[in-house]
Amino acid sequence: MLVHAIMTSPAIAVRPETPIADAAKTMLDNHISGLPVVDAAGRLVGIVSEGDLIRRTELNTERKRSWLLELLTSPGKLANEYVSTHGRTVEDVMSSTVVSVTSATTLQDVVELMEKHHIKRLPVVSRDKLVGIVSRSDLLKALTKLLPTRTADSKDQEIEAAIINELSGQSWSRSGSIRVKVTDGVAELSGSILDERERLAAKVAAENVPGVRAVFDNLVYIDPYIGMI
The missing domain is CATH 3.30.1340.30 (Histidine-containing Protein; Chain: A;)
Structure with missing residues (x-):
């Protein structure tokens, strides 16, 4: 079976300039845990998930280090973490390296990619533009359709x-x-x-x-x- 048979299309997406609060509300309203990020032309430029929003200064969940580890951590890494915990737009917190698939990718390859990269969803692209998304829930929906149903009239x-x-x-x-x-x-x-x-x-x-x-x-x-x- 190929991705096009089970993917969700069109995918719910946000722009890089979308406020974090709006992105979080979109996830909650649609019962999803991640969103593809697209530019004005519809090209996939990143992905933002719940995991990108759990270490925030508002929640007092920033990473805490001993003074020694803080001293040994590079200034660049500390700067990146500051942006993630204090940023106000999706662009500040999103992952710009995205694993994606096409509509012709097999479900076997989808599962292998999810397991390899420890991710729950894969954007589906065509010529760099977002055309859908395939998630674990899409795989479960397909599974329920294929599992045998119990019928009372079997002898x-x-x-x-x-x-x-x-x-x-x-x-x-x-x-x-x-x-x-x-x-x-x-x-x-x-x-x-x-x-x-x-x-x-x-x-x-x-x-x-x-x-x-x-x-x-x-x-x-x-x-x-x-x-x-």
Whole structure:
């Protein structure tokens, strides 16, 4: 799946000269934690997030250092921090180095970029101009559409067969040691396991089968070293 299928477009954005108070209000009003920053031509020039606004003189949350660390910190770094904690416009606090994607970027690449850079959103650009944004919430929305839905009218035998088929395809289930019985959409798991971690895996495998309303775990753990339950 590509970014264009799930991105939010148009993206809510601010200008560099936007007052910080207005940017914060925009985030709160729209229930978002970050905003792309664009110039008058719509070109992406930065991004501002909640994290850029948490160390502020108004909150008395400026970075505190011992006198020795203060002495060892470069004047340039101290000057940058002063701007961040006292600045009045988005340009003063925004991150100008922005990781972005295009509408043709795959979701796999999106997730890898988010994990690599520890970020929650990626602006989507075309010829340097902002055309949208893709965030973690967009990924979750796509996931909910793709996850199987539970339907009450699936026949118990079909559900039972589907669970058994799923378990038989997993090396951890040691095919045949876990038994399945489905009644009115409720799956009962019985039999034995040799590793407690298989218990949750079997439960998840059953829950993912359409039509399953609940899963009862009656699995017995047998210690593989001493053979005791």
